[in-house]
Amino acid sequence: MQIRIGNGYDIHRLVVGRRLILGGVLLEHPEGLGLDGHSDADVLVHAIMDALLGALGLGDIGKFFPPDNPQWKNADSLVLLENIEKLISEKNWKIVNVDSVIIAERPKLKNHIDLMRNNIAKRLRIEIDFVGIKATTNERLGPEGREEGISSHAVVLLEKE
Numbered sequence: 001m002q003i004r005i006g007n008g009y010d011i012h013r014l015v016v017g018r019r020l021i022l023g024g025v026l027l028e029h030p031e032g033l034g035l036d037g038h039s040d041a042d043v044l045v046h047a048i049m050d051a052l053l054g055a056l057g058l059g060d061i062g063k064f065f066p067p068d069n070p071q072w073k074n075a076d077s078l079v080l081l082e083n084i085e086k087l088i089s090e091k092n093w094k095i096v097n098v099d100s101v102i103i104a105e106r107p108k109l110k111n112h113i114d115l116m117r118n119n120i121a122k123r124l125r126i127e128i129d130f131v132g133i134k135a136t137t138n139e140r141l142g143p144e145g146r147e148e149g150i151s152s153h154a155v156v157l158l159e160k161e
Contacts, residue, residue: 002160004093006055010046011143011151012037020107022150023116023133024078024123027107035150038067042077044102044133047154048120049077049084051098055158056091081123093158095124099132100154103144109135 014020018034020027023044035041049061058064065072065080072080088095098120102109109116113133121128138145 003096004055004158006051006053006156006158008047008050008052008054008060008154008156009151010043010050011149012041012043013149014147020150021077022102022104022109022112022152024076024119025112025115027109027112029107031106031147033147039065039072039075039080040077043150043152044100044116044154045077045081045120047152048098048100048156049081051154051156052084052088052095052158055156056088056093058087078119078123081120085124088158089125092161094161095126095130096157096159097126097130097132098124098154098156100152101134101136102150102152103136103138104150105137105140105145105147 012035014033015036018036020029020034021040021042116133117128117131121131143149144151
């Protein structure tokens with residue numbers, strides 16, 4: 001059996017005038033803040049994509065969806081995730097599982113986790129039980145704690161088909 005582990009990370013700045021999307025779910029920040037980025041800036045999905053690409057030694061999402069390319073302006077990260085899943089399938093790899101954590105002070109995420117898991121599982125064509133998402137605060141420390149941004153870490157396991 002051949003297996004590969006990948007690890008991913010992303011962080012985006014919180015700003016006024018942008019939507020806050022995590023795991024494909026549109027959320028409301030108490031201060032009306034959203035994530036700044038070229039695409040929809042979904043840090044959770046971006047971290048997962050980087051982990052998937054890293055597991056195969058293919059670089060990061062910037063290589064596949066460059067931020068200077070207008071084609072990806074305001075792109076739906078779940079659509080980008082589908083493209084990565086197709087690439088993995090074409091290379092005859094299967095996603096065994098995904099585990100991730102979102103670091104944000106606000107908004108509270110626990111009531112949205114299952115919808116995020118469902119969105120990601122559907123796009124990766126795996127069972128929801130194979131997608132783990134946790135949310136934590138940074139105890140008011142660092143950029144996430146000061147609500148300057150939101151970050152996410154992800155780990156994936158792939159198996160050769």
